[in-house]
Amino acid sequence: MSYTAMELVCWNVRGLNSPAKKKTLREFVDTVHVAIICILESKLERVDQFTIMQCLGPSYDGFTYLPASETRHGIIVGWDSSRVQLSNVAIDTNFLTGFVSPREGPTWWLSVVYGPQSDVQKIAFLEELVDRRALCPGPWLVIGDFNLILHASDKSNNRIDRRMMGMLKRFIDDCALKELFLHGRKFTWSNEREVPTLTKIDRAFVSVDWELDHPECLLQAMSTSASDHCPLFLALEEHLQPRRRFRFELFWTKLDGFLEAVKEAWVCDGEITNPFHRLDVLLRNAAKSLTAWGQRRAGNIKLQIACANLVILRFDCAVESRRLSEGERWLRATLKQLVLGLASLERTTARGRSRIRWLQEGDANTTMFHMIANGRKTKNFIxxxxxxxxxxxxxxxxxxxxxxxxxxxxxxxSAREHSIDLEFLNLTSVDLADQDLVFQEEEIWEVIKDMPADRAPGPDGFIRIFFHKA
Incomplete structure (x- = not known):
């Protein structure tokens, strides 16, 4: 497929200091397939390429970040350079700004913000935004967690700081901004208590020229998942989902009936006599059958996570209008733990996936190779x-x-027109007759046994443990 569509997600994840949180974020990123991902409150003082590979994946080969201060705050912005470029990045106290250049469509400025807590810092934060706007003329999008409400209806109780509400309104007026309407949710944050406090502090503002360039943009709220903030999904255009390729899951060999499933799938037309063609057909049939068998036995983990997030979203919406019952609160908390548990299960196969070199056949994403580089997977986009x-x-x-x-x-x-007289050069003769010998079965098995269990010897997706077990 052609990734000409532009989407952006901004999410306050409440820290990325645990492997489960990183894997939950990775699952989320793989689901939304956006061009730009903005992560707030990373709580990471240092972000490198390895961190980006863990949290966002190989598609996001461009990134910038605002470091956390003593494990507080922190912003990460990653982008897929095959779809968009971010340049002229400026780092301020509570936000970062960059110039967005999509492969197709108009350019614009992006500011990703994470507002401070104290009133004094909030005033300074808004003043910095005004100063930054003066240096960045043209279409402008400001998105993130402002830690400020704009209207009294943006909070579920009457404990409202109207002075700070006025400061935010003044900033919007001074910069001539318009808030994008948020579909699907009334509030974006909850304190997760029995009688929760709900606020709308995650929002997006745009300049008039930005809105004119993107008249059909849509801002939606997604499931809070393992956080207490809901992600903001901003779509500028529609796009199709890429076709998934085959991956042999490491845990399949531990499931009952694995060998029987392989025996049933290992079939080939008797008329095919070419050994290479037969092996190709056998592996293709096994891949197709094992994929269906694995889904029946273990289920689609990504689908289970999506279903759990959907139910969590229903509870997120319900809590805005009524108090949840004890059973509903228990189910909501259980589902949040389930999301982390399923993410941990996915993490067990992450090592194998990240170290396999894939050659995608007919993949609509036009990605041709996944190269191995220091144990991480990098995707080249052509x-x-x-x-x-x-x-x-x-x-x-x-x-x-x-x-x-x-x-x-x-x-x-082809026939050579000229040859080299090696005897005249007095070179030492080397017997290379063994180079023409056919590989023996024992040699092949030795090579397979020496490979790591989660490494694939070829581009078909079958890792070593498959050949060892099956």
């Missing part, structure tokens, strides 16, 4: 190829172009 002045963008066309290029590069066997 949007188009230029062959003899012709630009190729479709997947099949690019595959054919690569095949022809490497075929011409490797060449073919």
């Amino acid at each position: 949007p188009a190829l230029s062959v003899q002045g012709q630009v190729i963008t479709d997947q099949l066309g690019k595959e054919k172009a690569f095949f022809e290029e490497y075929k011409n590069l490797l060449g073919k066997d």
Whole structure:
């Protein structure tokens, strides 16, 4: 597929200091497939490429961050450079700003904010935003956790600081901004108590020219999942979901009936006699059958997480109009723990997935290789190829172009017009007859046994433990 659509997510995750939180965030990012991801309250003083790979994945090869102060605050912004670029980044006390350049469409400024707690700091924060706006003319989007409410209806009780409400309104007027309407939720934060306090402190403001450039944008609230803030999903255009490729899950071998499932799937048409073709057909049939078997046995973990988040969202909406019963509170808390548990299960296969080199066949995302680099997976995005002045963008066309290029590069066997007299050069003779010998089954098994259990020897997605067990 072509990722020309632009989406952005902003989420206060309340810290990324635990592996479960990082995996929950990774699952969320893989679900939404956005071009820009903004993470608030990371509580990380230092963010490197390894942290980005853990939390966001290989697609987000560009990132910037505002470091936390003594494990408090912190902002991370990651982007997929194949779809968008973020440049001219400026770091301020409580927010960061960058110039967004999509592959298609108009450019604009983005400010991601995480507002401070005290009133004095909030006033200074808004003044810094005004000063930054003066340095960044043009379309502008400001999104994040302001720690401020704009209207009295933005809080579920009457304990309201109207002075600070006025300061936020003054900032909006001075910068000529408009708030994007939030679909799906009335509030964005809860203190998670039996009688909760609910507020709308996560919001997005845009300038008039930004709204004119994106008249059909849609801002939606998503499930709070393992946080107490709901993510803000901003869609500028529609896009399709990419097709998922086959992955052999490490825990499948521990499930009852695994060997029987492999035996049933390991079938091939008897008319196919070419050994390479037979092996290819056998692996394809096994991949298809094991995928269906694994879903029946263990279920779709991502779907279970999505269902849990959907129910949590229902409770999030219900708590805004009534008090939850004891059973509902128990179910909501249980589902939040379930999300973390399912994320931990996914984490057990993350090592294997991150260390497999994949060659995606017909993948609509046009990603051709996942390369191994220091135990992390990096994805190269090839949007188009230029062959003899012709630009190729479709997947099949690019595959054919690569095949022809490497075929011409490797060449073919032909009679030599000239030869080299090695005896005249007095070079030491080396017997290379063993290089023409056929590989023995014992040699192949030794190579497979020496591989890590979660490493795949080829691009088909089958890791070593499959060949060892099956």
